[in-house]
Amino acid sequence: MHVWAVANQKGGVGKTTTAVNLGALLAEQGKRVLLFDLDPQGSMTAYFKYNPDELQHSSYDLFCHKGQIPEYLPQQIIVDTPHAGLQLLPASTALATLERNISQQDGMGLVVSKTLALLWDDFDYVLIDSPPLLGVLMINALAACARLLIPVQTEYLALKGLERMVHTLDMVMKSRQKSFQYLIIPTMFDRRTQASLKCLRMLKQDYDDKVWNSMIPVDTKLRDASKEGLAINAIDPNSRAAQKYRSLLETLQNGGG
Known part of the structure; x- marks a missing residue:
């Protein structure tokens, strides 16, 4: 099982879009893929037309057993998506209460790792959509991932968020003695604007080989796809965004980042 987390300490940078589209492209290759929603906002869950306020079971359930995950539980939570081979472990808004209620309990930082251990033979890839703040969920x-993807919108405020994210990684690596393979993914790039061009130059200048050598463009097809609850490859496989996500997946599968 390959476990990738998608994270940034700034919202609205394309985390969910990146996770969904990479997951769908992996499923298109015949891989068994699980999308794991850990964000209390439930953007990934809502993407596939599930209501985070009305779910009977969600990723929140995993944190209600004092770090000991019942073997039956993960499969009870997982739901289907419109894409063959692509399943979802949805989130509910109840996740927002975790920091207050259970963050001090022992073992709470390894709940996702223990969950994936129970699913290890069921999936080839897991993509985790994490919330945009440092806490027990992130x-x-x-802790669970072997590779971290950091989408960064090509605008100035997003660069500041990236600084916080990289600082967080440094802290986590020191405290847990774990190194991360991570790739920064420029998103929402608009080559018609000086702001996007300048931010892309700054990313490459400041983070060098940690930055993917291409970018995800602004593309209305992505909005159309999300409206339909489908990934871009099901809406327009020849669109600019679809081509770029295929290129990104190729980079990741070839060991880049």
């Missing part, structure tokens, strides 16, 4: 995502 720590779970970082």
Whole structure:
């Protein structure tokens, strides 16, 4: 099982879009893929038309057993998506209460890792969509993943968020003695604007080989796909965004980042 987490300490940078589209492209290759929603906002869950406020079971359930995950539980939570081979472990808004209620309990940072251990033979890839703040949920995502993807919108405020994210990684690596293979993915790039061009130059200048050598463009097809609850390859496989996500997946599968 390959476990990738998608994270950034700034919202609205394309985390969910990146996770969904990479997951769908992996499923298109015949891989068994699980999308794991750890964000209390439930953007990935809502993407596939599930209501985070009305779910009977969600990723929140995994944190209600004092770090000991019942073997039956993960499969009870997992739901289907419209894409063959692509399943979802959805989130509920109840995740927002975790920091207050259970963050001090022992073992809470390894709940996702223990969950994936129970699913290890069921999936080839897991993509975790984590919340845009440092807390028990992001720590779970970082503890579970072997590779971290950091989407960064090509605008100035997103660069500041990236600084916080990299600082967080440094802290986690020191405290847990774990190194991360991570790739920064420029998103929402608009070559018609000086802001996007300048931010892309700054990314490459400041982070060098940690930055993917291409970018995800602004593309209305991505909005159309999300409206339909489908990934871009099912809406327009020849669109600019679809081509770029295929290129990104190729880079990741070839060991880049």
